[in-house]
Amino acid sequence: MNALIIEDEKLVALELIDTIAEVDPSIKILATVGSVKTALRWFAENAEPDVIFADIQLADGISFTIFEKFHLSCPIIFTTAYNEYAIQAFKVNGIDYLLKPVDWKELRKAIAKARSLLKKQGNLPLDIQKLIDALGDSSLPKTTFKEYFLGSARNSWVPVKISEIAYFTRDQLIFLVTATGERYILEYNTLDEIETLLNPKQFYRVNRQCIVNRDAVQSVKGLANLKLNLKLKAPNHPFDIEISRDKAPSFKKWLEK
Incomplete structure (x- = not known):
């Protein structure tokens, strides 16, 4: 099976x-x-591959x-650093997606799915326009x-506006810390719960604790x-935050958006 990778981060590629x-x-x-x-330019000069990782x-x-320019029939496995709700639309027409950093078990499942589709149908009928329309469909x-x-x-409840929050952290309990240094306990069990409530364009999970x-x-x-090594604006964080090698490329891309 021949594959093409579309990825602008060399290390990730x-x-x-x-x-x-x-795998x-x-x-x-x-x-x-x-x-x-x-x-x-590549698609203009080459035949389409069996599968695309994009x-x-x-x-x-x-x-x-x-894919608006070239209407392809091969399965496409999308990869992304963002887990926004619209990503669910990528399940349309047998398209799969993987969140970065790519987990090898999920990659194996996606490749197996692509092989199965190619074997059963010869080629996967892929309606990219349907996917694009679904992403922009106001009815969703x-x-x-x-x-x-x-x-x-201090035995009080305080509503904190999201724009005033510098970071969330886990230290036995879940805390939020404001841009001015105030620290509040939250009634959540994990940072995973917090992450689903935040706009990924504004907040980033840099590690398990923050x-x-x-x-x-x-x-x-x-x-x-x-x-x-990430340094936050004073007085937000008393120590620097380390970001792993795996997360570094997606974090840099997130900062630039």
Whole structure:
């Protein structure tokens, strides 16, 4: 099975190639393209592959633009760092999606699904326009995010506006910390629960213990082994936050949006 990778982060692309090789060594990677422009040129000069692994948000646009120009019949496995509600539409027409960093077990399932579809149908009839229309369909339920959290401090409840929150952290209990340094306890059991209530364009889960607001970021420094060191604006955080090698590419892309 021949595959094309559409991914603008070189490190992520290399990791995906390695993971695909481990999961299914029989898959041949024909090429890796890193932008809408280069992908359009590639499809203009080459026959379509058996399967495509495509990031959604590229440096020069979104990958749907590619599929508007070229109506392909091969299955596409979308990869993304964002778990927004509209992503559910990617299940239309047998399209699958994987959240970054890509889990090899989920990748194996997606590849098996693509193989099954190709074997049963020869080619997967893919209506990309239907997917695009679904994403923009105003009749679909809209994602709503929290505007306030009710925090507890000194036996009092305080409504805290989402824009005033610098970060959420877990230290036995779940806390939110405001841009001015106030710290409140939240009645949630996990940061996973908090994460589903936040706009992913504004908040990012940097590690297991912390979700940060983009507006609270002061600086980011590269470390050894491709890790990142995140410093928040004072008085938000008394210590620096380390971001793993796996999360570093998607975090940098999130900061630029």
